[in-house]
Amino acid sequence: MKSAVILFPGINRENDAIAALEQATGTKPTLVWHGETELPNVDIIMVPGGFSYGDYLRCGAMAAKSPIMRAVADRAGQGVTILGVCNGFQILTEAGLLPGALMRNASLKFICKNTHLKIENTSSRFTNQYGMGDVVDYPVAHHDGNYFADEDTLNRLEGEGRVVLRYCDANGTVDPATNLNGSQRNIAGIINEAGNVLGMMPHPENAIDPLHGGIDGRGLFKSMVEAVS
Amino acid sequence: MKARVHVTLKNGVLDPQGKAVHHALQGLGFDGVNDVRQGKFIELEIDGTDEAKAKAEVTEMCEKLLANTVIEDYTIELA
Numbered sequence: 609m610k611s612a613v614i615l616f617p618g619i620n621r622e623n624d625a626i627a628a629l630e631q632a633t634g635t636k637p638t639l640v641w642h643g644e645t646e647l648p649n650v651d652i653i654m655v656p657g658g659f660s661y662g663d664y665l666r667c668g669a670m671a672a673k674s675p676i677m678r679a680v681a682d683r684a685g686q687g688v689t690i691l692g693v694c695n696g697f698q699i700l701t702e703a704g705l706l707p708g709a710l711m712r713n714a715s716l717k718f719i720c721k722n723t724h725l726k727i728e729n730t731s732s733r734f735t736n737q738y739g740m741g742d743v744v745d746y747p748v749a750h751h752d753g754n755y756f757a758d759e760d761t762l763n764r765l766e767g768e769g770r771v772v773l774r775y776c777d778a779n780g781t782v783d784p785a786t787n788l789n790g791s792q793r794n795i796a797g798i799i800n801e802a803g804n805v806l807g808m809m810p811h812p813e814n815a816i817d818p819l820h821g822g823i824d825g826r827g828l829f830k831s832m833v834e835a836v837s
Numbered sequence: 838m839k840a841r842v843h844v845t846l847k848n849g850v851l852d853p854q855g856k857a858v859h860h861a862l863q864g865l866g867f868d869g870v871n872d873v874r875q876g877k878f879i880e881l882e883i884d885g886t887d888e889a890k891a892k893a894e895v896t897e898m899c900e901k902l903l904a905n906t907v908i909e910d911y912t913i914e915l916a
Contacts, residue, residue, distance in 0.1 A: 673901075673902060701907075708907060711850075711851075714853050754853075756908055758907075
């Protein structure tokens with residue numbers, strides 16, 4: 609199984625992405641620089657976290673227009689599995705591959721801690737290894753993770769089962785008190801209409817080794833591998 | 838020719854930064870401020886003298902990059 613990690617200037621989570629993909633697929637991913645126009649033939653593409661282009665203009669805005677993203681959009685259209693985490697989620701929304709936008713956290717604070725997430729869809733190619741309503745523990749590290757979309761878009765996402773992860777507490781309670789960053793309807797991760805692109809703010813790649821303090825993130829990578837095999 | 842672009846959050850989109858600025862202004866004793874919305878100002882130096890053409894081009898720039906129309910509105914002034 610082959611995978612690729614896209615590199616932009618200012619990205620800093622690529623090594624975590626590489627470690628998680630290598631652990632799940634058994635093969636080191638190919639690294640692809642943002643200035644490239646072509647992607648190798650891969651089953652999984654990951655857009656990692658960081659601060660591409662120093663978050664200039666808007667988080668992910670510049671990266672979304674870089675040459676490689678045209679190739680990523682083509683692969684998305686062909687149904688290739690694409691995971692965008694943190695800045696990767698921001699880049700995928702700015703590129704128009706996922707609806708909505710990520711705004712400044714409602715608290716205005718950079719939030720760096722572990723958070724609980726509720727699995728809301730177990731048939732997606734990213735969450736098939738989890739049970740419905742499972743509560744998982746992944747770290748977050750972001751300043752702009754406050755998910756916004758208009759009401760019609762939110763209703764459509766919900767109606768189509770495209771809200772995959774929501775912020776919650778250890779008991780799985782989803783309410784304003786457990787809303788980490790002000791996201792509409794506690795949304796932490798969504799998939800596109802075809803179900804092959806996931807964007808999420810939390811970092812499953814930082815919950816894959818006991819040294820991380822937990823291995824809840826392994827399920828997400830295993831899900832992708834299962835779905836692709 | 839200069840183009841001046843203002844990018845602001847759409848009505849109905851919460852602006853936590855504007856709220857924090859509002860709060861700080863109140864703390865300084867500026868009680869007459871009812872609301873604060875924070876935005877961006879972008880100045881472009883562009884070729885040509887044809888205003889209609891420039892306007893069309895800057896509009897395209899706003900749609901493609903300068904603004905995120907999911908959450909932001911923009912206005913363009915040419916001078």
